[in-house]
Amino acid sequence: MFNNIGVSGLIIILIIALVIFGPSKLPQLxxxxxxxxxxxxxxxxxxxxxxxxxxxxxxxxxxxxx
Structure with a gap:
């Protein structure tokens, strides 16, 4: 399922999660x-x-x- 996600894809996902949830909720998630x-x-x-x-x-x- 996640075989096609590279480093750049993971970075984009992390940036989107940071924008959506904010830096305080990310460790809890x-x-x-x-x-x-x-x-x-x-x-x-x-x-x-x-x-x-x-x-x-x-x-x-x-x-x-x-």
Whole structure:
């Protein structure tokens, strides 16, 4: 999705965000975005770990039946 955005594109986005939100709100927005991203990553990691453990359990039970 963001593969085509280069350094100049990021600079333009940051300048637009600075104009829209102002310099006092930008750190708060960055912190909120970081917290949201961290929570999303931990949630998806939990789901992946759960699925992996379920698959391992099924494989072990299938090998015990043989």
């Amino acid at each position: 960055g912190r909120a975005f970081g917290d949201t991203l961290r929570e999303f990553r931990s949630s998806t990691k939990g789901v992946v770990d759960e699925i992996t453990s379920d698959v391992k359990g099924e494989n072990e039970s299938a090998s015990e039946k043989k």
